[in-house]
Amino acid sequence: MALVQRKLWKQASLEEIKDFIIEEYKKQSENPCPVDKMRVFTDSTRRTSCGECVICREGILQLNVITEAISQGKGRDGDIEILTEISDDLILGSCCDYGKEVGKITKRIIEESKEEFEKHIKRRRCDALVCKKFFSYYVAPEKCSGCNKCVEKCPQKAIAGSKDLIHIIDSSICDRCGKCTAVCKAAAIQKAGAIIPKLPLEPVAVGSFKVEPQNGGGLMAGRRRRRRS
Structure with a gap:
């Protein structure tokens, strides 16, 4: 499988890679929780990565591990910064556009939904009621x-x-x-x-x-x- 994916991404054009990554992301378009959205997205993209590039392979894996922990109520202070740093590493250091495109999407998720990530980590709360722990x-x-x-x-x-x-x-x-x-x-x-x-x-x-209304409650x-x- 890894050899097939390696050949696929090496031969694919930037537009083909972008289209694939975007389609993977679109699968989560109806998911109202950004943490769970990123967890599922990184899980699927790590599985279709060729694995040859260390930054891409390990970077996407770590993004998935950290978001999984956050969704399970095990998030820690500094996780958002680490996720952002890994996303930047993918954008700058991946050997092909596969890792770069994944990094761009994960960074955008974090930037657009930082408050929700903080709620999951600091308040152990998922407003969308998607993450099972919450x-x-x-x-x-x-x-x-x-x-x-x-x-x-x-x-x-x-x-x-x-x-x-x-x-x-x-x-x-x-x-x-x-x-x-x-x-x-x-x-x-x-x-x-x-x-x-x-x-x-x-x-x-x-x-x-019957639930009786409580005055002043x-x-x-x-x-x-x-x-x-």
Whole structure:
């Protein structure tokens, strides 16, 4: 595979390389999280790199490793600067245009979304609720029909409940695979960040759980913080 890619990029014109890289990037056009967008983009481009150029091979790999860590809540101070420096190294030092074009795109992502990267690193927060470490699934009591489809589908057995009961997701067991959302016709399974709505502590009859408005409670009324997994 590496030999095939090496021959491909050596023979390809600048426009052909640009078109390929842009198409890889476009695959993430609907991804609202820049950190996850960069993680997926660098993972795909490192796999299609020929590997001959050390700067390109190791540079894209490190971009992927660092963004993966950031998306997992393991980002550190200085990561943004390191990502920018590696992107610059790719632009200036890659032997062919493949690494240069990857570096240009990753640098642009960082420059345009620095605030989002900082939120992931410093506040452990993903506003788009894409990075699995920063959100949890919950069952909206007012929408749950008690069909039990999510319970049957969950591979981790993280959902409690039975027919005609409002189901409860244990976020400490849930691995955020999202399979439950695909079978929930009522769209009752939703995402939440650090703050989630008030929920029943155990399965109760559908339609029986009410969240009463709390006077003076403000935005935090009827809500609780989720446990970090």
